Amino acid sequence: MTDDDRVFKALADPTRRLLLDLLFAREGRSLSELEAEVEMTRFGVAKHLKVLEEAGLVVVHRSGREKLHFLNPVPIRLIHDRWIDKYTERHVTALVDLKYALEDET
Amino acid sequence: MTDDDRVFKALADPTRRLLLDLLFAREGRSLSELEAEVEMTRFGVAKHLKVLEEAGLVVVHRSGREKLHFLNPVPIRLIHDRWIDKYTERHVTALVDLKYALEDET
DNA sequence: AAGTTAGGTGACCAAAAGGTCACATGTCAA
DNA sequence: TTGACATGTGACCTTTTGGTCACCTAACTT
Numbered sequence: 001m002t003d004d005d006r007v008f009k010a011l012a013d014p015t016r017r018l019l020l021d022l023l024f025a026r027e028g029r030s031l032s033e034l035e036a037e038v039e040m041t042r043f044g045v046a047k048h049l050k051v052l053e054e055a056g057l058v059v060v061h062r063s064g065r066e067k068l069h070f071l072n073p074v075p076i077r078l079i080h081d082r083w084i085d086k087y088t089e090r091h092v093t094a095l096v097d098l099k100y101a102l103e104d105e106t
Numbered sequence: 107m108t109d110d111d112r113v114f115k116a117l118a119d120p121t122r123r124l125l126l127d128l129l130f131a132r133e134g135r136s137l138s139e140l141e142a143e144v145e146m147t148r149f150g151v152a153k154h155l156k157v158l159e160e161a162g163l164v165v166v167h168r169s170g171r172e173k174l175h176f177l178n179p180v181p182i183r184l185i186h187d188r189w190i191d192k193y194t195e196r197h198v199t200a201l202v203d204l205k206y207a208l209e210d211e212t
Numbered sequence: 213a214a215g216t217t218a219g220g221t222g223a224c225c226a227a228a229a230g231g232t233c234a235c236a237t238g239t240c241a242a
Numbered sequence: 243t244t245g246a247c248a249t250g251t252g253a254c255c256t257t258t259t260g261g262t263c264a265c266c267t268a269a270c271t272t
Contacts, residue, residue: 013260
C-alpha cells in the first residue's frame with residue numbers, strides 16, 4: 001500500500017473525517033476524550049485513529065498513559081496540489097470564496 | 107449518502123485517482139480513450155467514471171455517441187478548505203514548496 | 213499493594229466495494 | 243440497412259472494510 005493510498009483510504013470513512021474535524025477545532029486530544037464525542041465503542045475509535053495515524057493525517061504525542069492526537073495538514077495540501085495547479089487555483093479559490101459569500105448573505 | 111461522502115469514497119480508489127490524473131493531464135477524453143490507459147475491462151472503467159461523475163469530480167459532455175470527461179477541481183478545493191484555514195495555509199504551502207524544492211535539487 | 217484509568221491486540225462477523233460478464237441501446241459510416 | 247463502434251445495465255462473486263468483544267499491558271492514585 002502506497003503512502004497516498006493510505007491517506008485517501010483514511011479519508012474515505014465519515015467517522016475518521018469527524019475525528020479530523022474534532023482535532024481541527026481543538027488539537028491535543030486523548031483517545032478517551034475523542035471517544036466521548038463519537039457514537040462508537042472505544043475499540044472502534046482506536047482503530048480509526050490508528051488508520052489516521054498510519055496515513056500521517058494525525059500525529060501523536062505520548063504523555064504518561066495518555067496519547068494526545070494532533071492534526072497534520074500536509075497530506076491534505078498535497079491532495080490539493082495534485083489536481084489544482086497554481087493557475088487554476090486562482091480561479092477555483094475565487095469561485096469557492098464567492099460561493100461562501102453568497103451562502104452567508106441568506 | 108452525503109455529497110462529501112461521495113467525494114471521499116470516489117477518491118479512495120487508486121484506479122479512480124489515476125483517471126483523475128489522466129484528465130488533469132489532458133481533459134475531454136472519452137471512455138474508450140481512458141480505457142486504453144488502464145489495466146481493466148471497459149466495464150470496470152465505466153463503473154469508476156460513474157462514481158467520479160456522481161461525486162462531482164468529473165463533468166461530462168455528450169458528443170454524438172461519445173461521452174467526453176472533464177476534471178472539476180471545486181470538490182478538491184473544498185477538501186482543502188475543510189482542514190486548512192487561511193492562517194495555516196501560509197505555513198503549509200511554504201513547507202510543501204520547500205519540500206518540492208529540496209527534492210528537485212537531488 | 214490494590215484498584216482504577218488509559219490504551220493495545222487478535223479474532224470474529226456483517227456490510228460494502230471492486231471487477232467481470234452476458235446482454236442491451238443508441239450512433240455513425242458505407 | 244447492415245455492420246461496426248461507443249456506451250449502459252444488472253447479476254454475480256471475491257476481497258476489503260467497519261465495528262464489537264474478550265482479554266491484555268502500562269501508568270496513575272491513595
